[in-house]
Amino acid sequence: MKKYIKFIALALCIPLLSYLLSSRTENEPETISETIIKEERSPILVEHFPENQTQKVSHKLDSLLKRINKRHDFHGALLVAKNGKILYNNQVGYADFRKKEPLKETSLFQLASVSKQFTAAAIMLLVERNQIQLTDTVNNYFPDFPYENVTIKNLLNHTAGLPKYFWLAEHKWNQDKAPTNSEMMDLLAVSNVQRFFKPGRNFDYSNTGYFVLASIVEKVSGISFSDFVKENIFDPLEMKDSFVYSYENDTIKSNQLVGYRLYRGWRHQKINSTVNDAIVGDKNVYTTSEDLFKWIVGLNNGNLLSKESLNLMYSKGETISGKKIPYGFGFRIKTKGENTIYHHGKWNGFSTGLTQYPVDDLVVIILEHTSYNAITTLNKKVKKIVSENFNV
Incomplete structure (x- = not known):
């Protein structure tokens, strides 16, 4: 009799369970397993051209690095990729001048303003998750923010008109420790x-805007x-040597570099951190060339990100009068002459550039x-x- 009752109970539960599953609305959360399957992505594969295809161009680029190291005190890394594959990745010069340690593939460079594209991507992730909107003002999240009607989009493409936080930190901050x-x-x-x-009147490149975005x-x-970028950008893209x-x-x-300046024409002097260096969002991403x-x-x-979000990042912004500006979200956009999507950075001895020729x-x-x-000149070379030397 007990077995029969259990059988009847089970028979009644199965249709009920099926009904509940099938009637779940779109707004109800999915199960953990469903979410994991839905968000699972293909690994980021770093492909290289075969060595026999790159010998000629590699020789030329090696010679270029040696020449600028000797003539122009270049101590850094160069990576070149074509059609999604690396054709050249090398370093020249020292990581530490006192110890005479050479740079290596795992040397970690501060990206300076190239960091801004990670901040823009973090914002677009929140937009895609419907947690924020580009038309939201800063006051939606910080009611005491003193500059009204500044939207997230204004911040992204430098049309907010905000004052320079560097000046504030240097003249208004009265504590010993740098402000966060x-x-x-x-x-x-x-x-x-x-x-x-x-907001919206003009274009004015602004570090303040990007620290506010962060x-x-x-x-x-x-x-x-730092944790958000690691969990949502660095980890998914397998950027194991990157951090804020x-x-x-x-x-x-380990392997985190410091910046130097040339002192009296021959001596490399370390550049110390300043009151502005605890702020993140406008700078302070460290990474390798391969990452x-x-x-x-x-x-x-x-x-x-979705194709729609990427298109926004790679498209020129505009002022409220409709004037186009040479900046998208975290990227500079050049359309005159050769179409180029790029960003350069310069901070505390670090000079950086990420350039795409679509x-x-x-x-x-x-x-x-x-x-x-001379990042721009080096790019052209x-x-x-x-x-001239790689026809694949």
């Missing part, structure tokens, strides 16, 4: 510093910007840490060598 993002947001709220123009990421996600670093708050990692290549491959192949399907990554000041 949250402390700088608090200082902005009470500093009474005028903005340059009303602060919004922290506020919405409930975790540090905040001076005085994070520990120095940075994984980033651009993953971004372009849809491993991170027509040629060519990527050039330059990372340097001794105040090299690299592109010329590749076009």
